[in-house]
Each structure stands twice: as C-alpha cells, then as structure tokens.
Amino acid sequence: MNNFRTGYVSIIGRPNVGKSTLLNHLIEQKLSIVSRKPQTTRWNLLGIKTTSDSQIIFIDTPGLQKEPKLALNQHMNREVSNTLGHIDIILFVVEALKWNDLDENVINLLKQTSGAEIFLLLNKVDKVANKNDLLAFIETVSKEIDFKEVIPVSAIKGDGIERLESLIIKRLPLTPALFPEDQLTDRSERFFAAEFIREKLMTRLSDELPYHLSITIDEFKEKNNVLHIHACIWVERKGQKSIVIGKEGSVLKAVGKEARQDLETMFEKKVNLKTWVKVKKKWTDSEQALKQFGYYD
Ligand SMILES: Nc1nc2c(ncn2[C@@H]2O[C@H](COP(=O)(O)OP(=O)(O)OP(=O)(O)O)[C@@H](O)[C@H]2O)c(=O)[nH]1
Ligand SMILES: [Mg+2]
Structure with a gap:
C-alpha cells in the first residue's frame, strides 16, 4: 500500500481537439460524449482509473472558449477554471500541427x-503524414510553457496512450486511493442518459441546432429489471422543435433508438426510453433556465 499513487489529472484544451475521445480511451469505456462539432462537452466529468498500484482521477472538461457571451458558454469556461485549483497534472491537448488563437487562449x-x-499532448498524430514536422511545432509551442512531458498521441487509435499513462503515474503523489476501486465516475445514471441522447442529436442535426439543445431527465425508474427513462429535449424556438421531431417523428425515433442502445450497453439492462421536445426561449442565456436544466449542480 505504501507505493500506491493517486492524483487528479485534468484534460484541457480548445474545443474539438479530442479531449473526450482521450478520456474514453484512457479509462477503456465510453463515458464522455464525442462529436465532430466543437463545444460538445458542457460539464466536467470524472473518469476514475484504478489499478493495483494507482488511482488516476481524470477530469474531462469543456473546450475553452474565448470571451464567451452566452451564459451557457460562460458556464462551460467556468467548469474549466474550476478544475485548476486542486490538480496534480494538466494534460494540455492540442491538435498536432493545427495551432490557432484558441490554443493561445488556453x-x-x-x-x-x-x-x-503540465504535459503537452499532440493529439491526432494519425493525421500527420510527416512526423518530422512535429519537431518544429513542438519547439514553437514549448517556448511558452515549461512542459514536463511532450507526448504525441492518437486518442482514436490509442497510439501513445500506454506511455502517457505510465508517465502520469510516475508523477502522482504517494497517497492512498480517494475513491472505491470499482467507482468509474462521479456522475449519475441520469446524467449519462441525458448526455447520450444529446450526443445522438449532435451527430444527426446540422449547423447551429445542437447548440440550442439541452436534455433533462424527468423520470428514471427501474421496474422488473427494465429502466424506464423519460427525457425532455429543450430547444429555443418552435421551428427547432419540428426539426428535432423530424418528419412523422423520424429524427426522434432514430435518436431514441441509438441512445437506447448505448444506455443498454452502459447499464447492462433493458431500457425503455421516451422523449418529448419542449421550447424554452433563450435558455442558453438564462441563468435561471441553466439552473433548472442542472448546469450548476
Ligand atoms: N483523426 C483523429 N481524430 C480524432 C482523434 N481524437 C479525436 N478525434 C476526433 O475529433 C473530433 C472531436 O473529438 P472530441 O473528443 O469530441 O473532442 P473534444 O476536445 O472533447 O471536443 P469538445 O468537447 O467540443 O471540447 C471527433 O470527431 C473525434 O472523432 C484522433 O486521435 N485522431
Ligand atoms: Mg469533449
């Protein structure tokens, strides 16, 4: 027990660099939702990995935005800052060879x-044709901060992830575990139900619509070994409601089916999922609505 290492590791970067994909790969389970669109993650999410001699408490965070105006986006940035106070290691994730002013902001x-x-992680190296190009990139980024490690990874393929994990463990303090060994996250089953539904909507709906959606879970009950979940999808305008429902309910039906499959895998139970769509005008800029939707829990 004397050699046991435990610590908090925050995953930070601009939107869309692959932070949530990385978390899922590190803990070998899909916890955090992923999409091709930026600003997918809206909440901090713990992913806890416990082995015989270590416990790494990863925190996936929303992509840091620059001078956000809407209350929702300000909340997302606050989530990032909130992790920085009590953290052992920060994984600063960038996309290899793709630097922009949002990285500068981070x-x-x-x-x-x-x-x-702070470790610098160059993600998506699977997309880099000539690995020699990485050297100049690393040199430029490293001028600004004294990184303890610089690690090229591919969160999607898993390249470099084992090495990353062992470098993290080496630097964690010698402390007993903080969470029970079988605990994987700090979030409730309701949270994942809402998030998996949002992920399917983000993937299916185009343009700006995903940014106007939020999900609440109105009922979450187990009966005869089946989970009965009632979810409400909140939009900002009537026109958005009809798009989310789709022709003869086609979008809702497809989203419900995909989300149910993911939830059945996660909960290892049959799921009966019912969804509704409701309008709440300008909720993205209303502190009160954000509270009602659980953003400040
Ligand atoms: N080619 C490639 N794509 C990746 C890799 N990691 C993530 N992606 C893709 O990048 C996109 C964004 O991934 P996310 O994990 O959602 O990124 P994120 O940083 O969590 O994004 P936000 O939550 O919006 O801040 C998705 O389409 C992923 O499939 C990688 O190593 N290689
Ligand atoms: Mg994310």
Whole structure:
C-alpha cells in the first residue's frame, strides 16, 4: 500500500481537439460524449482509473472558449477554471500541427495556474503524414510553457496512450486511493442518459441546432429489471422543435433508438426510453433556465 499513487489529472484544451475521445480511451469505456462539432462537452466529468498500484482521477472538461457571451458558454469556461485549483497534472491537448488563437487562449489560462505539472499532448498524430514536422511545432509551442512531458498521441487509435499513462503515474503523489476501486465516475445514471441522447442529436442535426439543445431527465425508474427513462429535449424556438421531431417523428425515433442502445450497453439492462421536445426561449442565456436544466449542480 505504501507505493500506491493517486492524483487528479485534468484534460484541457480548445474545443474539438479530442479531449473526450482521450478520456474514453484512457479509462477503456465510453463515458464522455464525442462529436465532430466543437463545444460538445458542457460539464466536467470524472473518469476514475484504478489499478493495483494507482488511482488516476481524470477530469474531462469543456473546450475553452474565448470571451464567451452566452451564459451557457460562460458556464462551460467556468467548469474549466474550476478544475485548476486542486490538480496534480494538466494534460494540455492540442491538435498536432493545427495551432490557432484558441490554443493561445488556453496557454494564457495555463500560465496563471500554479502547482500542477503540465504535459503537452499532440493529439491526432494519425493525421500527420510527416512526423518530422512535429519537431518544429513542438519547439514553437514549448517556448511558452515549461512542459514536463511532450507526448504525441492518437486518442482514436490509442497510439501513445500506454506511455502517457505510465508517465502520469510516475508523477502522482504517494497517497492512498480517494475513491472505491470499482467507482468509474462521479456522475449519475441520469446524467449519462441525458448526455447520450444529446450526443445522438449532435451527430444527426446540422449547423447551429445542437447548440440550442439541452436534455433533462424527468423520470428514471427501474421496474422488473427494465429502466424506464423519460427525457425532455429543450430547444429555443418552435421551428427547432419540428426539426428535432423530424418528419412523422423520424429524427426522434432514430435518436431514441441509438441512445437506447448505448444506455443498454452502459447499464447492462433493458431500457425503455421516451422523449418529448419542449421550447424554452433563450435558455442558453438564462441563468435561471441553466439552473433548472442542472448546469450548476
Ligand atoms: N483523426 C483523429 N481524430 C480524432 C482523434 N481524437 C479525436 N478525434 C476526433 O475529433 C473530433 C472531436 O473529438 P472530441 O473528443 O469530441 O473532442 P473534444 O476536445 O472533447 O471536443 P469538445 O468537447 O467540443 O471540447 C471527433 O470527431 C473525434 O472523432 C484522433 O486521435 N485522431
Ligand atoms: Mg469533449
């Protein structure tokens, strides 16, 4: 027990660099929702990995935005800052060879952070044709911060992930585990039900619509070994409601089916999922609506 290492590791970066994909690969289970669109993650989410000699408490965070205006986006940025106070290691995730001013924005936040060791992770290296190009990129990014490790990874393929994990463990403090060994996350089953539905909607709906959606779970009950879940999909306008429902309910039906499959895998139970769509005008900029939808829990 004396050699047991435990610590908090926050995954931080601009939107869409692959933070949630990385978390899922690290803990070998789909916990965090992923999509091709930026600003997918809206809440911090713990993914806890316990082995015989370590417990790594990963925190997936929303992509850091620049000067967000809407209350929803301000909440997302606050989530990121909230993780920085009590953290052992920060994984600063960037997309290899794709630097922009949003990465610069993240660097500025990291410069104000003290106490944590920072690793630079170059994700999506599977898309880099000439690996030699990485050297100049690393050199430029490393001018700004003293990174303890620089690690090229592919969160989607798993390249570099084992090495990353062992480098993390080496730097964690010698402390007993903080969570029971079988605990995987801090979030409730209701949370995952809402998130998996949102993921399917994000994938299926185009343009801006995913940014106007939020999900609440109105009922979550187990009866005769079946989970009965009632979910409400909130939109901001009437026109959005008809798009989410689709022609003769086709979109809702498809989303419900896909989400149910994911939830059955996660909960290892049959799921009976019912969905409704309701309008709440301008909820993305209303503190009160955000509270009602669970953003400040
Ligand atoms: N080619 C490639 N694509 C990746 C890799 N990692 C993630 N992606 C893709 O990048 C997109 C964004 O991935 P996410 O994991 O949702 O990114 P994120 O940083 O969590 O995004 P936000 O939650 O919006 O901040 C998805 O389409 C992923 O499939 C990778 O290693 N290689
Ligand atoms: Mg994410």
